[in-house]
């Protein structure tokens with residue numbers, strides 16, 4: 074009896090042998106070196122590891138496929154511009170094992186689904202295209218030509234192009250992403266869901282409305298020069314580790330750091346820079362001045378409390394608000410202030426879960442400084458009120474005039490190396506008409522103006538069989554999305570599922586009636602084409618576009634670049650009716666950049682400027698106080714307080730990453746920074762909440778969520794008592810994505826509310 078899609082999508086309910094210790098009080102340092110060297114020596118060829126360490130994030134080198142933290146504009150460290158997790162990403166991508174026909178002949182899809190995500194990911198690099206016919210149990214090899222034609226046939230067999238879904242992960246370079254969206258639009262749909270739908274979509278919506286651009290306004294240099302850096306709902310020590318170097322420089326320059334998070338993550342508390350021998354000897358740098366243990370989703374309440382006290386001080390002294398900035402460059406101030414006065418300080422502080430003492434420490438710093446930068450990540454964006462969360466922190470920056478000047482501004486930190494670039498070059502299910510008009514003017518076809526599916530809508534479309542073909546350019550869709558059981562059925566309902574990937578992941582096992590795995594080059598691999606080794610480009614969190622060029626020989630001669638895959642699919646699908654010479658792009662990527670220059674704002678002289686060793690900055694109105702909003706000014710906004718009404722036995726759960734994890738990629742089984750080793754089926758609970766439920770440390774429990782009458786369960790998790798606010802708990806994803814309702818998402822942005830899921834915890 075073959076496994077159900079739900080069985081194949083589920084992470085195995087088996088324990089590995091958990092070890093729990095006290096979390097460390099210092100981050101990076103020797104521990105990071107040991108961990109990185111351990112990973113690299115276990116999975117990579119030493120010569121490759123050496124080459125990679127000298128070229129990753131270096132000028133003229135290749136861009137780390139991990140997060141989107143920027144590289145210094147000026148001098149790059151000769152000791153290396155990478156972090157522990159960057160090296161883990163390379164140990165994953167440049168692993169020496171490869172898998173092809175033999176491997177898949179030995180292992181059925183059902184058998185592979187028995188493995189953990191860690192084991193699946195460590196199977197090896199995909200070395201040749203594989204096909205799973207309808208009803209088959211094992212993948213079998215297929216030629217590239219046959220694979221392209223199979224995709225083309227399925228797409229052309231659809232009654233409507235809107236019956237196809239084209240997903241993009243943030244690893245895709247600008248060139249591949251631009252061609253992909255161009256193909257999809259010429260094919261006739263805008264179904265371009267992408268991973269930013271699940272991460273910073275709410276940031277984009279809130280920042281576009283308030284500041285006129287959906288990106289952060291600061292540069293790396295601003296972080297060094299800030300008087301105050303607030304790190305909100307973000308765990309940089311694990312998810313953007315080189316950010317700790319910037320925070321250390323900010324401290325050195327006299328800056329203050331405030332960390333707002335339900336968990337006291339060691340990464341933002343203390344940092345030992347392994348490139349500084351003195352620090353290695355003396356025990357590192359204290360980073361955070363004030364840690365704020367806010368309750369899950371207590372951010373609007375906390376910021377509103379700050380705003381109320383600032384207003385009180387302003388009314389007393391008239392010395393707090395930047396009135397010139399407010400009067401000249403903002404709109405909506407009066408309505409904002411009138412609404413703010415409706416709220417009660419004590420009630421807001423209570424709702425935030427923060428003590429008065431901690432509040433006062435934060436307030437004193439905010440009151441006396443105006444070069445303020447606020448950094449954030451998923452802890453703010455994966456809630457139903459995510460857009461409000463971000464709009465409220467912008468209100469604070471506007472009152473202080475902390476936008477568009479040195480050392481001040483917004484800093485949404487992107488979690489994937491080119492997720493921002495993908496959106497910039499057109500990976501957008503709701504692209505503006507001006508962009509579509511440029512496509513029409515350049516290529517002579519009229520792209521549909523009808524908005525396409527976001528990730529959540531795509532899952533609903535596949536579940537209801539309105540969408541019948543799923544194409545994933547990178548990523549691990551089934552493990553990234555919420556509501557695993559529902560989403561697994563959605564994929565299984567498809568006629569065809571296709572994944573362009575570097576290595577095996579669980580999405581290859583949760584298939585449509587037919588399935589294809591199309592292996593592509595890794596970021597560190599040379600991309601040989603007719604005109605030579607190609608360079609590509611990426612955009613980091615601060616809007617810098619820089620080049621990336623592979624340095625290693627491809628792990629197999631049967632894998633091709635993402636650009637070549639897109640061109641092959643487009644040619645096979647649109648041949649005879651396309652206005653575009655798809656195969657020409659494959660030979661010379663500078664032609665793609667010429668087109669990007671014509672169609673996308675800010676890429677003037679693209680090919681020439683890309684040769685600049687540190688790349689170039691894209692235009693950013695908020696950075697220079699030019700706010701392209703509906704009012705032409707920076708907008709104050711009115712935001713509600715979230716209303717959580719928890720029943721006696723309910724908790725709010727947030728899904729998080731371990732330290733050995735990058736998005737859905739499981740590098741290892743340890744979470745060293747939280748003292749959790751060799752296990753992923755764990756739940757971190759407040760010890761009073763454990764007592765209230767009669768639960769013991771290391772007891773095995775089952776988790777249950779009920780949302781709009783639908784019950785979801787996840788069994789076999791081990792309780793770990795942890796310093797987390799009352800009624801809050803934390804688990805890892807993808808293990809608990811099954812509990813996250815598909816229809817619980819951020820208003821306006823449709824980002825899954827993975828950071829605030831109401832659950833109950835009962836003994837197994």
Ligand code: SF4
Nearest residue numbers: 137139140156159315
């Ligand atoms: S900070 Fe991010 S981009 Fe930099 S090396 Fe680490 S994972 Fe890669």
